[in-house]
Amino acid sequence: MKELxxxxxxxxxxxxxxxxxxxxxxxxxxxxxxxxxxxxxxxxLQQCIHAGFGLQYFGEELxxxxxxxxxxxxxxxEGIDLLTExxxxxxxxxxxxxxxxxxxxxxxxGALILAMGCRERTRANLVIPGSxxxxxxxxxxxxKLINIYGHKVGKEVVILGSGDIGMIxxxxxxxxxxxxxxxxxxxxxxxxxxxxxxxxxxxxxxxLLLSHTVVNITGVDxxxxxxxxxxxxxxxxxxxxxxxxxxxxxxxSVGLIPENELTLTSGLSLSGITxxxxxxxxxxxxxxxxxxxxNVLHVNDLVDNVSRESEQAGKYAAKYAAGALxxxxxxxxxxxxxxxxxxxxxxxxxxDEDVNLFFRTIVPGRDTTLIATAGGEVxxxxxxxxxxxxxxxxxxxxxxxxxxLGGAVTVSATxxxxxx
Amino acid sequence: MIKTDVLIIxxxxxxxxxxxxxxxxxxxxxxxxxxxxVGGDASKSNSGLTSTSATMPVGTLECKIRTISHSxxxxxxxxxxIPIIHCGSIAPVLYPEQxxxxxxxxxxxxxxxxxDYEFLPKEDILEMEPTLNPNILGGIxxxxxxxxxxxxxxxxxxxxxxxxxxxxxxxxxxxxxCVSNGRVEKVVTxxxxxxxxxxxxxxxxxxxxxxxxxxxxxxxxxPRKGEFFVFSHNTPVKVSHIISxxxxxxxxxxxxxxxxxxxxxxxxxxxxxxxKTDRMTTREGLESVRTQALAMVPGLRFEDTIAQFVGARxxxxxxxxxxxxxxKALGYVGISGVRSTGLTASFALAKYIAxxxxxAGLILERKVGWIRKRRGIVRFADKNDAERDALIAADPLYxxxxxxxxxxxxxxxxxxxxxxxxxxxxDAVKRRVRAGMGRCQGGFCSPLIIEILARELGIPEEExxxxxxxxxxxxxxxx
Numbered sequence: 036m037k038e039l040x041x042x043x044x045x046x047x048x049x050x051x052x053x054x055x056x057x058x059x060x061x062x063x064x065x066x067x068x069x070x071x072x073x074x075x076x077x078x079x080l081q082q083c084i085h086a087g088f089g090l091q092y093f094g095e096e097l098x099x100x101x102x103x104x105x106x107x108x109x110x111x112x113e114g115i116d117l118l119t120e121x122x123x124x125x126x127x128x129x130x131x132x133x134x135x136x137x138x139x140x141x142x143x144x145g146a147l148i149l150a151m152g153c154r155e156r157t158r159a160n161l162v163i164p165g166s167x168x169x170x171x172x173x174x175x176x177x178x179k180l181i182n183i184y185g186h187k188v189g190k191e192v193v194i195l196g197s198g199d200i201g202m203i204x205x206x207x208x209x210x211x212x213x214x215x216x217x218x219x220x221x222x223x224x225x226x227x228x229x230x231x232x233x234x235x236x237x238x239x240x241x242x243l244l245l246s247h248t249v250v251n252i253t254g255v256d257x258x259x260x261x262x263x264x265x266x267x268x269x270x271x272x273x274x275x276x277x278x279x280x281x282x283x284x285x286x287x288s289v290g291l292i293p294e295n296e297l298t299l300t301s302g303l304s305l306s307g308i309t310x311x312x313x314x315x316x317x318x319x320x321x322x323x324x325x326x327x328x329x330n331v332l333h334v335n336d337l338v339d340n341v342s343r344e345s346e347q348a349g350k351y352a353a354k355y356a357a358g359a360l361x362x363x364x365x366x367x368x369x370x371x372x373x374x375x376x377x378x379x380x381x382x383x384x385x386x387d388e389d390v391n392l393f394f395r396t397i398v399p400g401r402d403t404t405l406i407a408t409a410g411g412e413v414x415x416x417x418x419x420x421x422x423x424x425x426x427x428x429x430x431x432x433x434x435x436x437x438x439x440l441g442g443a444v445t446v447s448a449t450x451x452x453x454x455x
Numbered sequence: 456m457i458k459t460d461v462l463i464i465x466x467x468x469x470x471x472x473x474x475x476x477x478x479x480x481x482x483x484x485x486x487x488x489x490x491x492x493v494g495g496d497a498s499k500s501n502s503g504l505t506s507t508s509a510t511m512p513v514g515t516l517e518c519k520i521r522t523i524s525h526s527x528x529x530x531x532x533x534x535x536x537i538p539i540i541h542c543g544s545i546a547p548v549l550y551p552e553q554x555x556x557x558x559x560x561x562x563x564x565x566x567x568x569x570x571d572y573e574f575l576p577k578e579d580i581l582e583m584e585p586t587l588n589p590n591i592l593g594g595i596x597x598x599x600x601x602x603x604x605x606x607x608x609x610x611x612x613x614x615x616x617x618x619x620x621x622x623x624x625x626x627x628x629x630x631x632x633c634v635s636n637g638r639v640e641k642v643v644t645x646x647x648x649x650x651x652x653x654x655x656x657x658x659x660x661x662x663x664x665x666x667x668x669x670x671x672x673x674x675x676x677x678p679r680k681g682e683f684f685v686f687s688h689n690t691p692v693k694v695s696h697i698i699s700x701x702x703x704x705x706x707x708x709x710x711x712x713x714x715x716x717x718x719x720x721x722x723x724x725x726x727x728x729x730x731k732t733d734r735m736t737t738r739e740g741l742e743s744v745r746t747q748a749l750a751m752v753p754g755l756r757f758e759d760t761i762a763q764f765v766g767a768r769x770x771x772x773x774x775x776x777x778x779x780x781x782x783k784a785l786g787y788v789g790i791s792g793v794r795s796t797g798l799t800a801s802f803a804l805a806k807y808i809a810x811x812x813x814x815a816g817l818i819l820e821r822k823v824g825w826i827r828k829r830r831g832i833v834r835f836a837d838k839n840d841a842e843r844d845a846l847i848a849a850d851p852l853y854x855x856x857x858x859x860x861x862x863x864x865x866x867x868x869x870x871x872x873x874x875x876x877x878x879x880x881x882d883a884v885k886r887r888v889r890a891g892m893g894r895c896q897g898g899f900c901s902p903l904i905i906e907i908l909a910r911e912l913g914i915p916e917e918e919x920x921x922x923x924x925x926x927x928x929x930x931x932x933x934x
Binding site: 036072120122124132134135136137138139141154155157158159160162164165166167168169170173175176179180183184186187188189190250251253255256257283284296299 | 685689732734735736737738740741757758760761762763764765840841843844847848851852854855856859860862894895896897898899901902905906916917920921922923924925926927928929930931
């Protein structure tokens with residue numbers, strides 16, 4: 036067994052891990068390690084060869100690999116260790132157990148940052164009936180096969196789910212010469228960002244079927260068709276209006292699940308809604324030496340937001356490892372009316388820093404008022420002309436309000452007009 | 456042309472068990488199958504249950520063979536390194552009407568010699584299995600029902616048979632059997648003609664099609680579809696016994712089964728269909744499994760399902776195990792009527808068939824040096840740190856994890872491909888070492904396994920298949 040000692044160890048060198056590592060180093064952690072199972076850093080950004088990253092963080096539009104490279108270069112320049120082709124298996128108290136071709140590696144750490152990202156929901160999670168032929172892919176797997184390996188996955192494609200990856204893959208497949216016959220969405224509204232609908236579907240004439248779902252898959256060896264049906268207001272398919280669409284490929288973009296199996300080995304429990312750990316504004320979990328950031332914590336819309344919250348995790352993990360992060364009074368943050376969840380789930384009231392609350396609305400709406408209150412007092416308020424569940428919203432609580440918070444903080448959204 | 460003494464058609468549980476049995480003797484044995492892998496259809500897509508003959512029709516050949524076979528399972532598992540758990544089964548009695556069936560079931564079990572099949576009061580059953588519906592009226596406990604890795608049974612027997620000289624011809628579909636002068640002469644397959652002195656039809660669901668080729672078909676076979684759910688390791692409510700419905704006259708009903716790999720399987724339905732290629736799950740079928748399972752184990756969390764699949768048991772009409780040693784076409788032996796009980800029954804059935812063939816003139820002279828044992832592929836996931844270090848020191852690819860969900864390493868995948876009767880498709884790799892069988896269902900590892908299979912098999916990546924003849928993973932242009 037190889038034994039290594041670090042102030043801050045980070046699992047995953049995708050966008051979250053990279054930003055957290057740089058921030059930890061810049062905030063005083065001397066020995067910082069990134070553990071990555073892939074052959075290089077960058078995570079899923081490596082396969083996101085389209086542009087659209089970095090508008091908020093860098094003020095310019097980058098491709099995924101370009102965005103990742105900026106952080107990876109900085110990791111190198113900062114003298115942060117990167118252990119690639121190494122898989123983290125288990126958290127045993129303050130030891131991260133990893134493995135690579137040299138053997139089992141025990142990494143002793145002062146603080147640990149979880150940045151493992153997420154996985155895609157599968158056909159089986161949705162219980163789509165039918166046969167089990169080849170040609171059923173999750174959108175991200177198809178993206179990897181096309182963009183990293185240079186393959187084609189199919190010629191006639193139906194995409195279930197209007198998440199961002201699904202829409203981006205609709206465009207990508209079209210550019211690769213495939214015919215995308217439809218993007219099918221269960222909800223009466225788009226799951227991803229509006230700009231992706233315009234750039235990826237509308238510009239290529241790809242039909243979007245809202246309030247529809249896939250109710251059957253046929254094909255003994257390879258997919259031969261899928262059956263698409265409209266759904267009623269309770270999301271139940273109306274089978275007598277179903278239509279068979281011949282195709283050889285079904286792509287699924289039906290949601291992401293934080294990859295928290297490693298997290299569970301530490302004894303942490305997961306939120307039923309985000310499927311991630313619960314954190315305070317320092318991105319610190321209920322096990323004080325474990326921090327979490329990025330999509331392993333909650334699924335973000337933009338990588339720019341991931342970088343920002345991961346910097347927060349890196350900074351406070353460095354402070355914790357140095358023994359400079361004392362715990363103050365913990366105030367709960369709750370999702371109120373119209374809000375699906377809020378991250379962080381609690382606020383440490385002793386902090387000397389404004390607190391950003393990130394959250395998603397449940398339904399899309401116009402003239403939306405977002406508000407954070409505690410004990411009747413309004414802590415932050417924002418009015419937006421439109422909101423959608425596909426976009427992450429933010430409210431900021433000023434640091435001078437933290438010491439006098441009168442109980443749990445509740446975030447709520449009221450729409451002038453509901454669009455669903 | 457290939458020449459063989461015995462050609463077995465069908466590499467399912469029965470065909471492969473027979474091949475292993477015959478590999479003890481000084482004869483040449485060949486197995487062919489239309490699929491890319493051993494394990495057939497029904498033999499791989501089932502509940503993995505190996506149970507006593509408590510509920511079998513009394514006095515039948517099926518009951519007799521299965522009773523003996525069930526007692527052979529532990530030795531087979533030990534010799535061939537097949538995972539098995541002795542979890543026992545409980546059939547909770549949910550309604551007063553079911554209670555009326557209990558005396559009859561106990562009486563039949565007694566007649567079949569299953570003396571340890573007994574009714575226990577509600578309190579005892581709930582203590583043994585607290586996940587059960589608290590309103591049950593009691594339950595039937597059957598302590599010797601076990602759960603086996605159904606994929607590895609057939610793979611292990613096939614590997615062992617191959618090591619003992621049996622030849623396997625896969626992706627090899629039988630098109631005709633030629634009979635001349637009242638004797639089987641040769642078999643025409645998609646891979647050419649095979650000259651065989653004996654032809655044994657172990658084609659399961661397709662045994663009627665094969666039997667027609669020698670005019671020995673006085674029965675029909677149709678698929679009895681069974682739909683199943685597979686649950687993730689991480690689901691909160693898990694059973695520790697096989698939970699079975701109280702058997703009715705028609706079916707054994709839905710089961711909730713703890714697997715050897717710490718998943719749960721829930722199913723099956725029993726729907727008779729016409730189309731032998733139909734492996735479609737249905738909304739109604741899955742819903743009926745869910746309803747029946749929840750009535751027994753109300754806490755099951757169906758949102759934690761990671762797969763659904765269909766098994767097609769061959770349903771013979773008329774019912775019953777049937778072994779024909781042909782008089783019309785000497786050398787032809789037909790096996791039919793082996794249904795869901797086949798996994799358990801296959802071990803004794805193989806011996807029974809071999810005996811019948813011997814009676815009909817097959818000379819079985821024992822060879823020296825028959826290899827009884829086979830070792831499984833050592834699993835990284837099962838080992839502790841020190842054991843893992845030792846594995847990696849011997850083979851560094853034991854330190855390269857390909858399937859993150861099930862912690863399967865490249866070394867294990869290579870062994871699955873390189874062993875005798877090795878994997879040639881993604882599904883065949885999955886069945887042997889569980890790569891792609893976890894929560895992401897191959898989302899992360901399938902691109903990597905496509906690469907490994909292409910490299911190992913010496914084929915372009917676009918020719919790598921999920922399974923079957925044309926189930927290609929990729930759709931690259933062939934220019």
